[in-house]
Amino acid sequence: MTLIGQPATTSGGRAVERQRPRVGVVKFASCDGCQLTILDLEDELLALTDRFEFTEFAEATSKRSSGPFDILFVEGSISTPEQAVEIVRLRAVTKTLVTIGACATVGGIQALRTAAEHEAFRSAVYPSPAFVDSLAVASPIASHVPVDFELRGCPIDARQLVELLTSVATGRRAQLPDQAVCLECKRRGYECVVVTRGEPCLGPVTQTGCGAICPGMGRGCYGCFGPREGANVDSLAGWYLDGPSGPRAQVDVGRLFAGFTGASSDFRGITDRLGGRPPLPMRPAMAHPPELVEAAPPTWGPQPAGEAGDAHE
Amino acid sequence: MHTSDLRFQVQNLTRVEGEGSLHLTVRDGQVSEARLQIFEAPRYFEALVVGRTPNEVLDIVSRICGICPVAYQMSAVHAFEDLFGVEVEPATRALRRLLYCAEWIESHALHIYLLHAPDFLGYPSAVELARDHRQLVTDGLRLKQIGNQLLALLGGRAIHPVSVRVGGWSRAPRRAQLTAFAPALHEALQLARATVDVALQLTPPEFEREPRLVALHHPREYPMNEGRIVSDAGLNLPAQAWTEVFHEIQVPWSNALQARDDSGLPYLLGPTARIVLDHDQLHPLAKEALDNSGALESIRRNPYRSIVARGIELVQAAADAIDIVEAYRPPEAAAVAWRPRPGVAAWATEAPRGLLFHRYEVGEDGLVAAATIVPPTSQNQAAIEADIALFAPRVLGLPMDEATRRLEQLIRAYDPCISCATHFLDLSIDGAPA
Numbered sequence: 001m002t003l004i005g006q007p008a009t010t011s012g013g014r015a016v017e018r019q020r021p022r023v024g025v026v027k028f029a030s031c032d033g034c035q036l037t038i039l040d041l042e043d044e045l046l047a048l049t050d051r052f053e054f055t056e057f058a059e060a061t062s063k064r065s066s067g068p069f070d071i072l073f074v075e076g077s078i079s080t081p082e083q084a085v086e087i088v089r090l091r092a093v094t095k096t097l098v099t100i101g102a103c104a105t106v107g108g109i110q111a112l113r114t115a116a117e118h119e120a121f122r123s124a125v126y127p128s129p130a131f132v133d134s135l136a137v138a139s140p141i142a143s144h145v146p147v148d149f150e151l152r153g154c155p156i157d158a159r160q161l162v163e164l165l166t167s168v169a170t171g172r173r174a175q176l177p178d179q180a181v182c183l184e185c186k187r188r189g190y191e192c193v194v195v196t197r198g199e200p201c202l203g204p205v206t207q208t209g210c211g212a213i214c215p216g217m218g219r220g221c222y223g224c225f226g227p228r229e230g231a232n233v234d235s236l237a238g239w240y241l242d243g244p245s246g247p248r249a250q251v252d253v254g255r256l257f258a259g260f261t262g263a264s265s266d267f268r269g270i271t272d273r274l275g276g277r278p279p280l281p282m283r284p285a286m287a288h289p290p291e292l293v294e295a296a297p298p299t300w301g302p303q304p305a306g307e308a309g310d311a312h313e
Numbered sequence: 314m315h316t317s318d319l320r321f322q323v324q325n326l327t328r329v330e331g332e333g334s335l336h337l338t339v340r341d342g343q344v345s346e347a348r349l350q351i352f353e354a355p356r357y358f359e360a361l362v363v364g365r366t367p368n369e370v371l372d373i374v375s376r377i378c379g380i381c382p383v384a385y386q387m388s389a390v391h392a393f394e395d396l397f398g399v400e401v402e403p404a405t406r407a408l409r410r411l412l413y414c415a416e417w418i419e420s421h422a423l424h425i426y427l428l429h430a431p432d433f434l435g436y437p438s439a440v441e442l443a444r445d446h447r448q449l450v451t452d453g454l455r456l457k458q459i460g461n462q463l464l465a466l467l468g469g470r471a472i473h474p475v476s477v478r479v480g481g482w483s484r485a486p487r488r489a490q491l492t493a494f495a496p497a498l499h500e501a502l503q504l505a506r507a508t509v510d511v512a513l514q515l516t517p518p519e520f521e522r523e524p525r526l527v528a529l530h531h532p533r534e535y536p537m538n539e540g541r542i543v544s545d546a547g548l549n550l551p552a553q554a555w556t557e558v559f560h561e562i563q564v565p566w567s568n569a570l571q572a573r574d575d576s577g578l579p580y581l582l583g584p585t586a587r588i589v590l591d592h593d594q595l596h597p598l599a600k601e602a603l604d605n606s607g608a609l610e611s612i613r614r615n616p617y618r619s620i621v622a623r624g625i626e627l628v629q630a631a632a633d634a635i636d637i638v639e640a641y642r643p644p645e646a647a648a649v650a651w652r653p654r655p656g657v658a659a660w661a662t663e664a665p666r667g668l669l670f671h672r673y674e675v676g677e678d679g680l681v682a683a684a685t686i687v688p689p690t691s692q693n694q695a696a697i698e699a700d701i702a703l704f705a706p707r708v709l710g711l712p713m714d715e716a717t718r719r720l721e722q723l724i725r726a727y728d729p730c731i732s733c734a735t736h737f738l739d740l741s742i743d744g745a746p747a
Contacts (some may be wrong), residue, residue, distance in 0.1 A: 028354065031376050031379040034379070040458075042455065042457060045454060060438055060439070063438065079354035109373060109376055110356040138356070154473060216469060219478070255364075290560070299578075299699050299702060300579065304523065
């Protein structure tokens, strides 16, 4: 049975003394899933902290640093005026800036809204949209500052993260694949969901790195890692509109491309033409919009005497 | 207008999921206002699911939270199946519970070992904790890893799994795959029991109060995917009917949407509420762990004891998972056939942090026309503020650093997931009309 035991001496105690690269992990508008991938490196996590000093990682440590950083991992898209200022400050104190995930790299699903749609989105979700201080568009980090490396995915792949850290630690180039998910399927011997079931799949135009998870689980790829360079997205969209598994309505094909990397220019081109982004005009998206209530600060109500203090009324 | 007030701020809460800070207003030594401010940028998920098919919604809502994506998929898939009259196979029902067990293991182990335990033992993070207590952190990471591996086995990957579909699965696992995983789950059970022992050794600050608790309740099993909404005040209503008693509000003195019940008082969701309201339905091994701990009443009254509640739920999830794996026979078909039907789809499940309510209006075209998603952290926010208002006077005399640390520790005890709380607004309203 594991109990809190005696303090142990870290075997890597010497390594700790060395000058370790200072690593920061920060986030903007996102779900935390990509930085969680770092904490999900259960087997490597403690070894990594011997090699790298995580000086800023608010989700994991109460120690804070505003820089400088040798490596900065940036999660999330820029969605508020404050974030647009902060990313510029961070870039200035960072040697190697790495975006992690679809939000930071192409804007994420929240970047499906265009500037013209912003007002509709705000007033569809919030009853008092004036209180919401968000930028008209959610934008990727590279629209604000230069980015040194991009890790794609929604979420990123843990193996790619380790590869990137290893390459930085050893001073070599990171080996990240740039083929299509299709090729990964063939390598793994997965059944093609398009051929065998006529199910639309973005594998032919999506960059791999995930390990072809979706076809492996019996469904079409939905493009988490985004379009690979030079992908012929128009041809694929045409294939799903009128090809052997079609015909399909334009908007049904458009929606395939309106996912987590739908804000990339290649995929955006399809949805501009075929539709598939949330339709406008939009009535209040929330079925039960909240009301503005004049209420006292929340208290539990009367507490037993002498127990919880007398801060309540 | 508050010039005579002492304003106290804890900027940038750490070891929580997402971004937030705490603002206290103290007047004549009394806390007149405790405000948990969330500056997590809005992502407009309720608008992003409009015009989407039910299966696309499952992929989209998982992105609300990287720590509990399964919870979002579960509330949504049950809502749609309830509206469409889909009867899933018993094996699918069991597999979904198994998937949720995996998420509870991953999420609770993350919170206990990496986010919460360092508080009790006086470390800024699990990394420093590991320098002195390597085995403790290694065990916690192993437990979390088993949860993640089970998520990946069932869903293709641990974060944003891909296999949950209306009617069942895109692919259901073979029996041999699950059987091969059984040894890991037995290891998880041992680690979970040890976690309860560790959690019981962590001395909580003395702070007790009478909370109001809300959770799902199922007569035959510890609640996850099914049950009625119950409270310690005698509430009992179907999971689809959340909006009949609860409602979201916007309050002029806060920058965040909150949720209240008809009484207007706050209520607490999550492991504490579930243990108190559903302990009779715990797996025998988890019940044994709870009985041996003798901690039921202190879990109810002391918010810091949530770490024990999470530990017992780790035993629950591991023991439950073992039973499901042993009894597993794959479904006849990965997914049963279904057709969309217009109407209102509503459901609630128990996310690791508490009751998660979804409501979708589905149009004649089978696409979502409107959505309401109420995450547990939105609902817990008022409870957190009520606790801070009670607790803060005890620390205001301390040096600022120490007071900050203690208040942060109290907030962390709720495991707030700020990324989830899609409804949090983003503005300080100092000087707004009262």
